[in-house]
Amino acid sequence: GIQVEQSPPDLILQEGANSTLRCNFSDSVNNLQWFHxxxxxxxxxxxxxxxxxxxxxxxxxxxxxxxxxxxxYISSSQTTDSGVYFCAVEGGANSKLTFGKGITLxxxx
Amino acid sequence: KAGVTQTPRYLIKTRGQQVTLSCSxxxxxxxxxxxxxxxGQGLQFLFEYFSExxxxxxxxxxxxxxxxxxxxxxxxxxxTLELGDSALYLCASSLGAxxxxxxGPGTRLLVL
Numbered sequence: 380g381i382q383v384e385q386s387p388p389d390l391i392l393q394e395g396a397n398s399t400l401r402c403n404f405s406d407s408v409n410n411l412q413w414f415h416x417x418x419x420x421x422x423x424x425x426x427x428x429x430x431x432x433x434x435x436x437x438x439x440x441x442x443x444x445x446x447x448x449x450x451x452y453i454s455s456s457q458t459t460d461s462g463v464y465f466c467a468v469e470g471g472a473n474s475k476l477t478f479g480k481g482i483t484l485x486x487x488x
Numbered sequence: 489k490a491g492v493t494q495t496p497r498y499l500i501k502t503r504g505q506q507v508t509l510s511c512s513x514x515x516x517x518x519x520x521x522x523x524x525x526x527x528g529q530g531l532q533f534l535f536e537y538f539s540e541x542x543x544x545x546x547x548x549x550x551x552x553x554x555x556x557x558x559x560x561x562x563x564x565x566x567x568t569l570e571l572g573d574s575a576l577y578l579c580a581s582s583l584g585a586x587x588x589x590x591x592g593p594g595t596r597l598l599v600l
Contacts, residue, residue: 409586420525420576422591429586465531467589473544474519474585478531 381406381470385479392456392486400451400482402466410469411442412476413451415462422465425451456486489514492581492592500598506567509595513560513581519543520562521589522554525576534577537562538584566597574599 382405392398404411413425426433426440428449433440437456442449453460463483467476493512501507513520522534533546537556554564560581566573576596580589 410589412589414591419593420578420596421593422578422580424588424590427588467531469586469589471585474521474536474538474580474582474587474589475533475544475546476521476523476580476589477533478523480530 381408381468381477383466383468383477383479385464385466385482388480388482390482390484392484394456394458394486394488396456396486398453398456398484400453400464400466400484402449402451402468402479404447404449404466404468406447406470407444408468408470410476411449412467413440413449414465414467415460416465416481417462425464453484456484458486458488460484461486489516492579492590494577494579494592494595496595497593498596498598500600501569502600503569503571505569506565507569507597508563508565509577509579509597511562511564511579511581511592513562513579514590517581517583517590518560519582519584519587520556520560521580521582522562522564523578523580524548525578525594526572526574531578534564569599571599573597 414422521536
């Protein structure tokens with residue numbers, strides 16, 4: 380099956396700093412999503428981005444499908460950005476998402 | 489539109505018991521998937537249902553089963569609970585393969 384690797388595993392930032400989170404995947408995909416898991420466990424959709432670039436406020440994402448990677452950019456980070464960020468991909472004719480291990484982001488005031 | 493809802497939110501069971509979790513998808517979504525999240529294994533796919541048919545199944549023992557009803561609501565059942573079944577169980581719904589998946593708040597199961 381598809382392998383998903385996220386890096387770095389942990390990231391500590393000062394408030395106001397920018398960061399880049401990376402997701403590599405091993406095969407072609409028809410769905411790639413970035414999630415932020417809140418402290419209560421819910422996965423919050425950030426982006427649906429199987430290819431191309433999208434922006435939503437301070438967050439943006441780019442997926443280069445031909446090179447099998449995606450990047451999530453967080454600018455001017457805030458303490459509320461802290462948490463775990465997951466990349467998940469779907470390949471083939473089904474709705475099975477394969478998740479990476481997540482990136483734990485800590486933003487310090 | 490209302491989001492994905494899951495009930496109950498928290499459960500405590502003892503080894504050997506069985507449990508049933510429920511998921512109501514977003515209106516109009518026919519695909520419902522279930523995932524298990526544990527600290528050791530991360531997020532793992534359990535199974536997916538589309539129009540009442542199981543389309544895909546993850547690598548879990550037969551104690552884990554599910555079903556989907558004609559209104560797209562889904563249930564998953566775990567029989568003969570083991571300590572290792574303690575986890576956050578997440579349900580997601582979508583329009584179908586390749587579409588955005590939306591997750592519910594999850595059910596936290598603790599097996600004592």
